[in-house]
Amino acid sequence: MYKEIQVAIPTLQKKSVFDYYIEQECSVGSLVLVPFRNKEILGVVLGENKSDLLKGKLKKVLNVIKGFAFSVDQIHFMKFVSYYTMASIGNVLKLAIPVDFSIDEAASVNPEKIKTKPTALNDAQKAASEFMISKMNN
Secondary structure, eight states: OOEEEEEEOOOSSSOOEEEEEESSOOOTTEEEEEEETTEEEEEEEEEEOOOOTTTTOOEEOOEEEEEEEOOHHHHHHHHHHHHHHTOOHHHHHHHHSOTTOOHHHHHTTOGGGOOOOOOOOOHHHHHHHHHHHHHHHO
């Protein structure tokens, strides 16, 4: 299965969303290991690529990291934070990855070694998140 996707990666530039292709199953919010310049870097899938302009010139996603993924609501919230703070979405998403999730472990491409804890929101955080999402959708 060949699918073109958009991946947000942390960069020093304002542009932090790049197009890749993937042959594995993944969804929005999945963590993926991708080649970027001369290294492998962790990124987050933001959605499918809608353009055919780059067909044949895209780099391949190396691995989908199992055990952790952002929800669609979390991605919407991170986009809001990116817009509000004028930071790139890749850098905002990098800050949201749990502390006990090591990029070195992801680079070793051994999903069994990755230890993550599910993120749970309390009632006040859920209410604030729902309020912000409702404001973004208006």
